[in-house]
Amino acid sequence: MLKQTLFPIWSLLIGIAILTMASALQSSLIGIRASIEGFNTTATGLIMSAYYLGFILGSLLVPNWVKNVGHIRVFAAVASLASITILMQSVVVNSWFWMLMRMGTGLCYAGLFIVTESWLNDIATNKTRGRLFSIYIIEIWASQTLSQFLLNLSSPSGYGLFILTSVLISLAVVPLLLVRTPSPTINVPEKLNIVGLIKTAPLGVTGVTIAGCTAGAILGLGALYAKSIGMDIVQISLFIGASYVGGMILQWPIGKLSDRQDRRVTILWVGIVGGIAAFIVPLGNGMNNQIVMMVGMFFVGAFTFPMYSLASSHMNDQLRPEQILSASSGMILLNGVGGMLGPLVAAALMDTLRIDALFWFVATLNISVALVAMYRIKHQPAMIIEEQGDQIPVALTVSSVATAEMLVEADTSTPVEEAPHEVEIKL
Template sequence: MLKQTLFPIWSLLIGIAVLTMASALQSSLIGIRASIEEFNTTATGLIMSAYYLGFILGSVLVPNWVKNVGHIRVFAAVASLASITILMQSAVVNPWFWMLMRMGTGLCYAGLFIVTESWLNDIATNKTRGRLFSIYIIEIWASQTISQFLLNLSSPSGYGLFILTSVLISLAVVPLLLVRTPSPTINIPEKLNILGLIKTAPLGVTGVTIAGATSGALLGLGALYAKSIGMNIAEISFFIGASYVGGMFLQWPIGKLSDRQDRRVTILWVGVVGSLAAFIVPLGGSVNNQILMMTGMFAVGAFTFPMYSLASSHMNDQLRPEQILSASSGMILLNGIGGMLGPLIAAALMDTLRIDALFWFVAGLNLTVALFALYRINQQPAMVIEEQGDQIPVALTVSSVATAEMLVEADSSTPVEEKSHEVEIKL
């Protein structure tokens, strides 16, 4: 009986881990291959931004598909399409075609994560939700880190890594098809009022949007930057992987600190330190010191990636329990918009100024959040610490943005028995 209870949970966790690994591998692979094919930086930025546009579209369209034909059919369909889009990029090397395929990938991944994560949330109970959420976050970060070292298995100039990514996506279908549990239902009510969210928590909205822009720029163009300054594939693996490791190690302690003081103060100093850390990487490049560059990427990840968790937690502090799930959908949209614009702006700056402008851009965004936090601290009295909720650590994948809040907060006001097969996605 115990095995029957645990099996569907572990099957879904394995499926999500494999999907995340494929997504992170694909992002770095596309950046490196774009450099090999001598796409200009602006074209690469457009390709990377197209993923977030596709993800936003998928977040709107896929819940309707699930409602009409069910979780399993949608998952199988979008997994097949996602495998096709990555394989087509290896067959047709053209920036405009890649942009279209990348948008298709984003749409498919929206479907994959909506199905698996809503199913995971449906399986969880009040007694298991916290532990399950912790395992979920750890495996997401670990998968993203491991994916960077898969780059060394084959040359990015060939077909091997594209095929590997496709295989990983297809492999993720297997554990979900083995799950023996009723499918949850997704209800789609009215759209969220984003303006109301901005009025309620302007700093949270700013932080969430800018977090999307910084992570989109770093993870979308970081491999291109490394390739452009002469790093080989093994060095690029460590370079990008260092940022994931930094974010993984400091996400939790920074979050716990934010629970013990005015969260805006934590956002302020994390933004300042993240801004300063962004200058370490180009400094290491100027003196040709790779250890300094790796250290810089670790620090950038450590003080940039936690910003989403801090901003979303600050936003949740301002909301009533019944508002949290709908606010999560708004955060998906805002983070996706930031993720779409970040690579575009960073790529334009890298083309116009110099390659180091990627990190100048990240530094400027982090400083912007810090200055706005300082403004809000001076304008609005601090919340009583006891009234703040617990900080919510969130994985980097845009797909996981709302699920983190679902896993922790969904049962805050509604008994499990009343919602055992119902997950709301408000867009």
Template structure:
């Protein structure tokens, strides 16, 4: 572990600064857009541009990495993201902001790919799990702490945009000065989406619905808080505690899914998240801020693990050598859902009022839970010894992070029997049938093959 940390400390330190800046930026954009009088529907479009850029960055960055290398790509993308943060304050215009959000999403997708491929190269079978845990803590912790920086200056001014730019620029310094050798980059393959659906309908539908809900939350939570009259300090606390709730409950929920039918755990977690969203709706409308924070923490605790549960459920039907390829497709599906979240919620908040925000989140989570129950009814559960261990991964990562789990390296040919078992409801694969093919000639991450 010491060797892995020695080779990765600069990367992890830089990542911490990046996540502080990214966490602050998302909430600041929502608050500032409201202060500037942008219509709620327009704000939804602006916020969704980040996810469009993220998907584009997932496709393009691997091609650039193969040409110029990790350090140069990291430096270029961090510089672009830092510059975009300043342009928000200079040009307060929805069109310019949408373009900058698109650019920011593109940059952060590439930055995640660089970080995860570097960590994967530095890890050994003995240190993979520990590095993945540290990566997870830095990602989610940085996002949560970044919310608190909203209280350092007036969102109506320039200072917070400058702070975002500084934080992102600071993230570049450790990487630029590191003497550790850059890894050799090998782009991951991917599964066709129709094959991915055949492997696991629940995994694919669940992660799409989670994307819609997650995109709506991260894009519009600050706008919702402003609409119901929360102060900046209350908005920052509300979003931060939601993220921390997800960090705290992700591991125990994941461990439960390793010992029980994962579909039961996914269903209960999703429906609990839906109930927590309804509780937050009630608390927000009645002005009970203490209850609102409790509900937000519970919502995050039950909602955030859904992403990892869907990946784990899909992995239950694959041998480890196919997991990274499957996660690439799932990330595409999740990111596509995230684009639609703010686009739907923004205009509907203008029409139906602020209450639609948590009503939408409740509807999405209850839908995931009910669909999981339906899949359990049409397809018997798999034997527990065929389950792959739960891997907690941060939402909106690159698929390379799945390769950090030791199981993806510790696979032998005898595990093909598990891969031949069908998913949670797809047509059974007969003995001798091949597992859905892997495309070796497509883009590395996240592009639709259909």
């Protein structure tokens, strides 16, 4: 059954892999080039945060575009715009202009992932969805890891890597447009109550928001940090790549562990270990030992990146089936807000304190999630393990609507069309 599903969508999976590779390469490239151009850390933080602002806007706007003109036209349009935004950053080197282009890039990638993920979800059946989604997640993590080694193909001070990113985005269009399947429809939740979400699962809301902050800070400013302490391009690619490898290897085992015990306990220990791991990187910098720093980045990725999956799964444990669609969209929006704020705060701390403050910030955030988990464990009775749903692995590059559909349709007892439309969006 799975082979029959995979065969007609091989081109779709290839397209997703190429898009993810381009996105991760672009993030590291912008951080390195910003340092080369002499942008201060705060300016770089603003540039990186602009991506998440654009992503949030895209998550809200693109579904309506798809409804009006269809998946294929929207995908082709936003892919073209994404290619343009990255090329323009190589032509006009100005922090404010880069901020605008980066916001445009975020909006375009929201569109790209909404189309591709909802298309993938539409193709899957209830019998193959779980395995297919796991393949998709592994593919995304592998692509993000490999993308860091593309930094070695050309100097980030020139045009080559900007052109390569643009080419990758354009190349992703080709296989996706060759998929022989009817375009799916996207069911967009019209109403969402964020306040109700906070009251229902405060730990889940805390976790998904802080997961956005930490991922935005690490992936947005990690390359800048490495460049600032004197790493060359090969070392930077290994430094950032180590975090992706850590997240890829331990995401599944950590998720499985959370299925076998009170999920809050897993969140507690992941937060504590992630906080400790974040202190290893600046410790290695002080020792001038890059091996220690690489090991630190591996464990930072391993115990920081899975937080979103854990927190979102914990939140879904608290929800009734008919609430999942709107709640899932709200979780992604909160994660995007966190991703926007993370680089801003981290950059300000790096400017006012010292460069190592990036990882002090990440450590503080992880430990704060652990403290919330500890409080909830003490004051809220544990859920019966058998009543918990399965942990849902989620990659770093997901769209709100597409992911919401996946979360709902993964539960065969919860048809998407039954999701109610409740309260207006309140961010």
